[in-house]
Amino acid sequence: MDVFLRKAVEQMDESIFDRALDQQLCFEVYRASNGFSKMYGRALKPFQLTFPQYLVLLALWDADGVLIKNIGERLGMGIGTLNPIMTRLEKQDWIKKTPSLGDKRSVIVSLTEKGKRSKRDIALSILKEISICNFTGIEGETLMKQLKILNRAFAAMEGRPQ
Structure with a gap:
């Protein structure tokens, strides 16, 4: 600590x-x-993406074709928060939703071609903003480690998986 x-x-x-x-x-x-x-x-x-929409794309770039509930668990978002984000991403052709074959109540979310091919362009746009911000003196890896420790402590307090 x-x-x-x-x-x-x-x-x-x-x-x-x-x-x-x-x-x-x-x-x-x-x-x-x-x-x-x-x-x-x-x-x-x-x-035309919001930050929460970007987080969903990040999760899908890690693992594509997953259940919506798995995305919610990874992001710490409830289904009530996630559904409108998913609906908008689908309307904008970033993702597609299909019913799960194993459980008709479950939905599998996958990236569209637009979602797959835009990853690099989005990353470059973010890198441009980061360079403008000039984070001189900030040790990113140390900060990330400390934030992970803090978030694990919060998760433990809430009884969530860490």
Whole structure:
């Protein structure tokens, strides 16, 4: 566990809430999340994709032709959130949905040709935005490891698979 978090847990008193806004971890995570959303929004705009739609495409680029419930599990999205995203992706010809042969209530989601061939162009658009943002001084691998630890802790608190 990170030294900052370990100290906060050990103290477990109200003094951790006496910090100024710009000293709150939750605020910095919130701001970073907003920044990522805006950056990806700019990169995805030429493709008429939203960030959640892009996440679905990422999941399908990892494993194509999977059950919709598996995508939801990977992304941490409920079916109520995922269905409108899938409907729009299908209308825009990024994906196709077909009933599962094994279970007629289940739906298999696959990439269309557009979804397959656009991966590189989307990646280049994102790389362009990343280079504009100039993330000098940020150690991406370290940040990723720390975020994974944090997300595993949140999943454990909720009793979800990690």
